Amino acid sequence: MKTEKRVAVITGSSKGLGFEIARQLAKLENIQVIMSSRDETQGLEARGNLVQQGLEVDYLPLNVIDDKSVVNFVGALHKQYGRVDILVNNAGVNSTKEPEESSILTAKLDTVISSFAVNTVGPLRMCQALIPLMKERNYGRIVNVSTEMASLNLISNDFYVIAPSYRLSKISLNGVACLLAKELKGTNILVNNYSPGWMKTDIGGADAPLTTEEGAETAVYLATLPDGGPQGGFFAEMRKFGGPFPLPW
Numbered sequence: 001m002k003t004e005k006r007v008a009v010i011t012g013s014s015k016g017l018g019f020e021i022a023r024q025l026a027k028l029e030n031i032q033v034i035m036s037s038r039d040e041t042q043g044l045e046a047r048g049n050l051v052q053q054g055l056e057v058d059y060l061p062l063n064v065i066d067d068k069s070v071v072n073f074v075g076a077l078h079k080q081y082g083r084v085d086i087l088v089n090n091a092g093v094n095s096t097k098e099p100e101e102s103s104i105l106t107a108k109l110d111t112v113i114s115s116f117a118v119n120t121v122g123p124l125r126m127c128q129a130l131i132p133l134m135k136e137r138n139y140g141r142i143v144n145v146s147t148e149m150a151s152l153n154l155i156s157n158d159f160y161v162i163a164p165s166y167r168l169s170k171i172s173l174n175g176v177a178c179l180l181a182k183e184l185k186g187t188n189i190l191v192n193n194y195s196p197g198w199m200k201t202d203i204g205g206a207d208a209p210l211t212t213e214e215g216a217e218t219a220v221y222l223a224t225l226p227d228g229g230p231q232g233g234f235f236a237e238m239r240k241f242g243g244p245f246p247l248p249w
């Protein structure tokens with residue numbers, strides 16, 4: 001099923017922010033959305049939900065911490081579409097609720113490592129797997145879902161929970177974007193990170209002020225940047241500022 005449309009991959013899109021990013025991108029003309037999740041039953045259910053809404057989306061299983069799963073995903077994607085244009089690294093974990101996460105002195109190192117595996121190494125693995133395909137057409141838009149809690153410049157006087165595993169892994173995800181942007185300079189493959197704000201999802205909880213509809217908007221903006229758009233940026237949730245707004249690293 002080769003397509004002339006731009007092919008967009010969204011990791012962890014069976015629920016939460018990823019599901020909404022998939023929905024908003026699928027509503028745009030000229031974008032073929034590939035949803036993905038580690039649980040195939042949940043993923044197919046989520047796809048069915050969007051298909052019922054009249055959206056043409058496809059689905060492939062994907063666990064971003066599993067090399068074999070990523071190899072199988074990329075193989076199936078290549079066979080079916082022969083291209084990838086947009087990658088939204090949305091899949092993430094947040095262990096803030098663990099009591100040990102209230103201090104960097106008590107954070108369990110296993111939790112630090114497992115957070116890095118999903119939030120940092122997972123996106124890097126996806127970039128290493130998909131950027132070669134993007135290079136074939138000299139077109140790519142990579143969006144990493146980070147958080148303003150990962151701004152090193154704000155950390156000394158911010159009011160957020162300590163959450164060492166989550167924050168360290170997202171700080172490193174910001175580093176991944178900086179290094180990629182440096183290497184991709186001069187190409188039409190643009191890598192940017194953003195903070196979706198505090199949203200009502202399984203990670204954000206019911207008290208969060210924002211919806212995923214609001215949080216997804218900046219992802220869609222960055223996933224559809226025109227040629228010559230920003231490279232290696234870190235952006236806040238757009239609505240708060242009425243448009244794209246840079247965050248300090």
Ligand SMILES: NC(=O)c1ccc[n+]([C@@H]2O[C@H](COP(=O)([O-])OP(=O)(O)OC[C@H]3O[C@@H](n4cnc5c(N)ncnc54)[C@H](OP(=O)(O)O)[C@@H]3O)[C@@H](O)[C@H]2O)c1
Pocket residue numbers: 011012013014015016017018037038039062063064065089090091092093094118122145146147148195196197198199200201202203204205208
């Ligand atoms: N909610 C907020 O307030 C907030 C704020 C800032 C940033 N974020 C970021 O937004 C992103 C989405 O989170 P969310 O709020 O939508 O929470 P969520 O509903 O819990 O979604 C997280 C998604 O990541 C997937 N995932 C976890 N590990 C994975 C793996 N190894 N491989 C593939 N998928 C995996 C989950 O799949 P399963 O269902 O299989 O677990 C789920 O679909 C995360 O990167 C998070 O850090 C959220």
